[in-house]
Amino acid sequence: xxxxxxxxxxxxxxxxxxxxxxxxxxxxxxxxxxxxxxxxxxxxxxxxxxxxxxxxxxxxxxxxxxxxxxxxxxxxxxxxxxxxxxxxxxxxxxxxxxxxxxxxxxxxxxxxxxxxxxxxxxxxxxxxxxxxxxxxxxxxxxxxxxxxxxxxxxxxxxxxxxxxxxxxxxxxxxxxxxxxxxxxxxxxxxxxxxxxxxxxxxxxxxxxxx
Amino acid sequence: xxxxxxxxxxxxxxxxxxxxxxxxxxxxxxxxxxxxxxxxxxxxxxxxxxxxxxxxxxxxxxxxxxxxxxxxxxxxxxxxxxxxxxxxxxxxxxxxxxxxxxxxxxxxxxxxxxxxxxxxxxxxxxxxxxxxxxxxxxxxxxxxxxxxxxxxxxxxxxxxxxxxxxxxxxxxxxxxxxxxxxxxxxxxxxxxxxxxxxxxxxxxxxxxxx
Numbered sequence: 291x292x293x294x295x296x297x298x299x300x301x302x303x304x305x306x307x308x309x310x311x312x313x314x315x316x317x318x319x320x321x322x323x324x325x326x327x328x329x330x331x332x333x334x335x336x337x338x339x340x341x342x343x344x345x346x347x348x349x350x351x352x353x354x355x356x357x358x359x360x361x362x363x364x365x366x367x368x369x370x371x372x373x374x375x376x377x378x379x380x381x382x383x384x385x386x387x388x389x390x391x392x393x394x395x396x397x398x399x400x401x402x403x404x405x406x407x408x409x410x411x412x413x414x415x416x417x418x419x420x421x422x423x424x425x426x427x428x429x430x431x432x433x434x435x436x437x438x439x440x441x442x443x444x445x446x447x448x449x450x451x452x453x454x455x456x457x458x459x460x461x462x463x464x465x466x467x468x469x470x471x472x473x474x475x476x477x478x479x480x481x482x483x484x485x486x487x488x489x490x491x492x493x494x495x496x497x498x499x500x
Numbered sequence: 501x502x503x504x505x506x507x508x509x510x511x512x513x514x515x516x517x518x519x520x521x522x523x524x525x526x527x528x529x530x531x532x533x534x535x536x537x538x539x540x541x542x543x544x545x546x547x548x549x550x551x552x553x554x555x556x557x558x559x560x561x562x563x564x565x566x567x568x569x570x571x572x573x574x575x576x577x578x579x580x581x582x583x584x585x586x587x588x589x590x591x592x593x594x595x596x597x598x599x600x601x602x603x604x605x606x607x608x609x610x611x612x613x614x615x616x617x618x619x620x621x622x623x624x625x626x627x628x629x630x631x632x633x634x635x636x637x638x639x640x641x642x643x644x645x646x647x648x649x650x651x652x653x654x655x656x657x658x659x660x661x662x663x664x665x666x667x668x669x670x671x672x673x674x675x676x677x678x679x680x681x682x683x684x685x686x687x688x689x690x691x692x693x694x695x696x697x698x699x700x701x702x703x704x705x706x707x708x709x710x
Contacts (some may be wrong), residue, residue: 417645469692
């Protein structure tokens with residue numbers, strides 16, 4: 291396939307290099323195709339890769355990988371000309387500065403509201419990210435599903451971790467209570483796959499580390 | 501430990517039963533402790549479990565599991581009296597009717613904005629949920645990390661799935677483009693664990709099915 295990489299940073303550079311080595315024709319889009327960094331990237335990616343302007347990358351590719359920082363996305367796209375029919379892989383995230391959240395679509399969480407409604411209680415968000423059938427029996431062969439929890443008190447979280455471990459989960463501390471802003475959408479991922487998009491309820495996630 | 505279950509439905513019933521069988525003292529809170537369903541639940545959970553009013557469950561427990569539907573959460577908590585010092589496990593999710601999203605904290609996504617800015621392009625959200633180091637080498641021993649993608653065109657998604665598979669990922673279709681609303685927070689889970697909460701960047705998720 292012919293693949294244009296819009297944004298040759300860490301993500302775009304990695305994907306483009308691996309796809310080029312895998313036999314696809316890759317164009318790394320750059321405002322400065324002759325720059326030293328780009329020459330090094332092309333050398334690493336091999337003969338199936340080349341550098342070009344954004345316009346060239348778009349014109350010569352049936353697939354475009356959007357891998358710029360979020361702040362550049364709008365300008366790149368609105369200046370891109372006709373994209374009709376192109377497959378545009380959006381690999382970006384609308385991150386706030388200092389990774390405090392997402393710029394769009396996220397402002398609070400049920401967990402934080404709960405804490406406001408339960409003054410004095412040591413709130414730990416947990417057991418919200420898989421269905422009860424998984425809580426009844428978490429075993430997937432030899433794999434142990436993860437159970438993330440978050441909260442603002444260390445001792446309370448240790449207690450909840452123990453309770454999750456006793457059920458057969460791999461308990462993992464996802465941080466302070468405001469992390470409910472990611473654990474609740476994570477629950478919605480499970481729910482939507484299980485109920486709306488055909489996977490059924492016998493699904494879960496194993497947390498991998500190396 | 502002494503555990504009160506606020507909401508003895510599927511989630512609360514399952515957790516309470518398993519904790520009671522594991523040796524903890526469990527009180528299932530109910531407005532109708534004498535109801536037939538509750539008697540069956542208690543019989544299943546064994547001698548370490550009993551039913552009680554919400555007030556009894558709270559008074560006798562150091563740990564409370566909040567497992568009501570979201571619509572009941574506010575009333576249960578604001579009517580709960582003094583919760584100071586209690587560990588409150590929030591297992592709820594502020595779901596919209598028909599699971600269309602979350603009632604709070606979620607309104608759009610970068611992926612949907614991208615589609616609006618790229619008229620005609622076949623946008624697929626993908627490669628946004630793990631760091632580039634994982635894209636460079638997805639192998640975690642024998643485990644293959646999942647790569648979710650979403651979009652509104654079947655053919656474009658099949659192409660992206662192939663590209664993810666070639667890199668060593670387990671490609672999974674998460675549904676239409678609006679699912680970027682859950683895949684972007686899923687990315688934030690990865691990012692926050694990797695960068696803010698001490699796990700480092702060599703983490704990923706395996707999708708489990710059975």
